[in-house]
Amino acid sequence: xxxxxxxxxxxxxxxxxxxxxxxxxxxxxxxxxxxxxxxxxxxxxxxxxxxxxxxxxxxxxxxxxxxxxxxxxxxxxxxxxxxxxxxxxxxxxxxxxxxxxxxxxxxxxxxxxxxxxxxxxxxxxxxxxxxxxxxxxxxxxxxxxxxxxxxxxxxxxxxxxxxxxxxxxxxxxxxxxxxxxxxxxxxxxxxxxxxxxxxxxxxxxxxxxxxxxxxxxxxxxxxxxxxxxxxxxxxxxxxxxxxxxxxxxxxxxxxxxxxxxxxxxxxxxxxxxxxxxxxxxxxxxxxxxxxxxxxxxxxxxxxxxxxxxxxxxxxxxxxxxxxxxxxxxxxxxxxxxxxxxxxxxxxxxxxxxxxxxxxxxxxxxxxxxxxxxxxxxxxxxxxxx
Amino acid sequence: xxxxxxxxxxxxxxxxxxxxxxxxxxxxxxxxxxxxxxxxxxxxxxxxxxxxxxxxxxxxxxxxxxxxxxxxxxxxxxxxxxxxxxxxxx
Numbered sequence: 013x014x015x016x017x018x019x020x021x022x023x024x025x026x027x028x029x030x031x032x033x034x035x036x037x038x039x040x041x042x043x044x045x046x047x048x049x050x051x052x053x054x055x056x057x058x059x060x061x062x063x064x065x066x067x068x069x070x071x072x073x074x075x076x077x078x079x080x081x082x083x084x085x086x087x088x089x090x091x092x093x094x095x096x097x098x099x100x101x102x103x104x105x106x107x108x109x110x111x112x113x114x115x116x117x118x119x120x121x122x123x124x125x126x127x128x129x130x131x132x133x134x135x136x137x138x139x140x141x142x143x144x145x146x147x148x149x150x151x152x153x154x155x156x157x158x159x160x161x162x163x164x165x166x167x168x169x170x171x172x173x174x175x176x177x178x179x180x181x182x183x184x185x186x187x188x189x190x191x192x193x194x195x196x197x198x199x200x201x202x203x204x205x206x207x208x209x210x211x212x213x214x215x216x217x218x219x220x221x222x223x224x225x226x227x228x229x230x231x232x233x234x235x236x237x238x239x240x241x242x243x244x245x246x247x248x249x250x251x252x253x254x255x256x257x258x259x260x261x262x263x264x265x266x267x268x269x270x271x272x273x274x275x276x277x278x279x280x281x282x283x284x285x286x287x288x289x290x291x292x293x294x295x296x297x298x299x300x301x302x303x304x305x306x307x308x309x310x311x312x313x314x315x316x317x318x319x320x321x322x323x324x325x326x327x328x329x330x331x332x333x334x335x336x337x338x339x340x341x342x343x344x345x346x347x348x349x350x351x352x353x354x355x356x357x358x359x360x361x362x363x364x365x366x367x368x369x370x371x372x373x374x375x376x377x378x379x380x381x382x383x384x385x386x387x388x389x390x391x392x393x394x395x396x397x
Numbered sequence: 398x399x400x401x402x403x404x405x406x407x408x409x410x411x412x413x414x415x416x417x418x419x420x421x422x423x424x425x426x427x428x429x430x431x432x433x434x435x436x437x438x439x440x441x442x443x444x445x446x447x448x449x450x451x452x453x454x455x456x457x458x459x460x461x462x463x464x465x466x467x468x469x470x471x472x473x474x475x476x477x478x479x480x481x482x483x484x485x486x487x
Binding site for chain 1: 421422423424425427428431432434437438439441468470471472475476477478479481482
């Protein structure tokens with residue numbers, strides 16, 4: 013095994029692999045370490061939404077817009093089919109009250125540069141929608157990917173550019189040394205030996221606090237379970253990504269837990285394979301990745317309210333992923349004060365897939381140039397203090 | 398067994414594709430699944446799970462009995478949505 017690297021990335025999900033890819037692209041000698049397998053955690057248990065309309069107007073949306081631009085050419089760049097499709101997306105409106113709130117949101121998003129409009133008869137575009145839905149927003153920029161393939165594509169791309177990826181290997185400790193009174197990253201200890209490095213990037217998602225603790229730092233990231241249902245494959249039925257207004261409320265107010273503690277918000281996409289992925293819950297239940305009868309029933313009731321015609325469609329599976337929640341719903345990105353060479357890129361909650369390319373690119377710029385092309389100041393850990 | 402033999406019938410995944418996934422680092426049934434879709438179809442791996450475990454045991458020097466099965470999640474079999482909302486209890 014190698015015993016040194018310019019940069020060690022911890023975490024083999026979509027964020028870690030994206031960072032490894034962009035670092036390798038800049039010529040950085042990069043090593044990625046993953047405890048289990050690629051996409052074995054959150055990135056392998058989510059939907060493929062690249063949904064711009066749920067982003068807060070301002071720097072959150074700006075980052076997502078940049079990420080979308082990177083996604084447009086990513087399949088070509090990686091020579092890997094990530095099942096990217098610019099399918100457009102809708103927020104479904106069921107009451108006059110929702111309509112008022114959504115009009116305000118759309119205004120803010122337009123000012124940040126998002127192409128989004130209000131539709132009065134969304135059933136014209138998506139005939140599956142129930143007649144009681146009185147309107148919807150629509151943005152042609154919303155897109156979808158296959159999350160597994162994004163992870164594997166970045167991993168393959170990183171390897172081609174010289175990065176090493178070691179899976180089924182656990183990080184046991186991170187050693188630091190003191191240089192002129194300041195702590196600096198010195199090496200990463202694994203079960204197969206020590207790797208000398210000056211730069212460690214913590215992209216361990218819901219496990220990022222465990223890694224940060226190894227250098228004595230605390231991260232306010234906790235797992236939040238999202239249950240999702242999978243239908244049998246169907247002929248083309250739905251083009252757009254669909255969410256309901258409650259989903260947006262949950263996204264924009266991270267502490268909102270919904271009326272029944274499930275944090276239920278409606279999401280639906282049809283994947284390239286024809287399956288519908290129907291979500292989802294947002295529950296604080298520790299690291300429990302099981303799905304529940306209560307959750308499955310609630311998600312099914314929700315989808316049959318939005319699209320009653322689906323009642324005869326078969327559910328073939330449920331799954332749950334743990335989203336890395338932060339108190340304000342935004343990721344923690346950048347250097348951490350107190351330990352030189354220790355960088356965090358975690359806490360994307362449900363936006364890991366959408367923000368992966370831009371996260372990887374900016375973190376790589378931070379490592380290589382010391383300063384990313386888009387400021388990450390707003391995403392610093394300091395904002396919680 | 399020929400590389401063209403279909404191991405996962407639901408998703409039409411061949412033995413050759415599964416061996417390639419093993420070469421790319423898959424060590425578990427779930428690892429094969431994310432790389433090939435084997436086990437993601439209607440039967441949810443009930444047919445192919447054992448065959449895949451055997452290939453993994455052969456190629457990755459694991460003991461067959463120690464390879465964990467794929468994660469099982471409800472419903473136990475394909476279930477119409479209208480029946481999921483009217484059924485009772487766990």
